[in-house]
Amino acid sequence: MLCPGCQAPIESDAVFCGHCGSPLPPVHLRSGVEAPAQVQAGKQWVDEEASESAAQGQTHQPFVAPVYPLTPIPASKASGSTPSPVPLPFAGAPSLHRSDRKTGAPSTGRNLVFIAVILAILGVGIAAGIFALWQNKHISSAQPPLTSVASMALPPVNGVASFHDTSNALSGINSVSVNVRGLQPLSNGSRYEAWLVNEHELHIQALGTLTKTGDEYTVNFSQPDGNLLSLGNTLQITVETTQATLPTGRVLLSAHFPPMAGMHINHLLVSYPETPNKVALLPGLLAQTRQLYSLSQQLRTTNDKTTVQCLAQNMLVLLDGQDAEKPVIKSQACSSAHVPPLSSSYGLLGQHNDGYVSTVGAHASLAATQADSTDNIRKYAQQVIFASENLSNWFSTLHQDARYLLAHPDDHNKAVEAMSLADHALNGVDSNDNGNVEPIRGEAGAMQAYLSGQSMATLTLTNK
16 A cells, blocks of 8 residues: 555555655545455444344434545635644554664664674783783793883982091090992092081181092091181082082082080080180090099009108099198198199089089080980980999099098008099999990990090081
8 A cells, every 4th residue: 555645655554654654544445445344344233233224114324434535634725624633643553753663673783793892802902911911920030120220229328427536635626537328439520529617607628538438438637736626517528520629519418516406515525614724524524534543543653651642632633623722731742752733723523513524414415405416416425424424423432532541641452442443434444344345324434425425526418
C-alpha cells in the first residue's frame, strides 16, 4: 500500500506515514484493501439482524459508514468551519520515529566495537609498561647506574679555627690554626686566603694562604708577641685571584665571636681591668700558680728554718693577694736567705674569695650562659669551672700548710704536703689512675683551665 501524501510504501495497519508523518485514512476506507475483521463481523451482525427483522416484519436501514476525505481540508478552504485537530496516535500505534529507532541499533553496535578497541589498546599499553619496568629492574641490577659529575653531591664545606698560646711566656694567644674540609682545588692562579678582621676598628690581619694537606686545606699563623684575639672579632676565608694585601675576593667561609659571650672570653684570655697590668684572668692564674709551685719546690732543697719561713711567707702573699702586714721574718733576713720578699695586689684566693680562682669560674659561667653562647663555649667553660673548683680546694689546704710552716718551719711532713698541693694546682693530678690528667672535677689544675679556656675561643667556619 502507498502513502497518499508521499507515495511511500506503508504497512497495511499504519495510522500515520512513517516517512512524511501524514495521517492515513481509516483502514476500511482505503481503496483495494478489505475491511478488517471487526468490520466484517459488524457487517455479518447487520445481515443477521436484518434477517431477524424481516422475519418479525420489521424494516431496518442498513448501516452505512460515513465517507471521510483522504486528507483533512485546510482551514483556509473550509468557510465557517473550525479546523479539526490532527488526530493523535492511539496507544500501541507505531511511533513517528520508528525509522530512527531502527537505525539506532547499528550505531550502538559501532559504539561497542569502538569501546572494545580502546580497552584493547589500554591493555596493550599497560602490558608494555609492566614489561619495561621489569626490563629496567634487571638492567639496573646488572649494571651500576651512571652518575654525571654535575649531579654528584659535593662534600659540605666547613672549617675550624683554633687559637693557642705557644710562646710559653704567657704573652697571650699568639697562634691560630685554620683547618677546612670540603674545598675544591682552584684553577687560574686563584687561592684560598685567611683573614682576621676587626670590624670595629677596621683592622685586617692576613693569616696566610691555605694549602692542601691530605683531605684538608690548612694554614697556621703565629706572631712573636701580642694577643691575636685582640686583633679581630671575625675570621674569613676568601677566594683571591690577585696578590692583594687585603681581601678583595668572595667570602667563602666566615665565623664571628659572639659579642656577649665573647666579652667574658676576652676577660679570661685577653685582658681584665682589675688585675695588675690588666692581665687576663687565665694567664694571670697560671702565672701566679707557677710562682707558687716554684716556691714549694725550694722547700725540698733546704732544712734552714729561716728559709722555710720566708718561703711560706711568700706563698701566703701569692694566695692572699697582699703584702703581709706584720711579716714574721723581716725582708732583710729573707734577702740574706736568698728568698726575696714578693708583692702581689691580686691573689689566687683573695682576701674575700675574690682572687683569680673564683673570678675565673665566674666569667666562665657568664660566657656559657649568655644568649649568644655556643655548644663549644658551654662545653669548655664547664671544664674551666671544674678546674677552678679543684684549685679552690687545693689552695685552701695549702694556705693552712703555709701558715703552719711559718710557725713550725721544722715540720718536714707539712713541707712535703705543701709541695704536693702546689704540684696538683699547677699540673693537675691523675686521681682515677687512667694515665691522663683530664679536665674533670678532682683532676684539672691551672694548666688544664688555661687550655680549656683557649678552646672556648675556637671558631666554627661556615658559608652562611
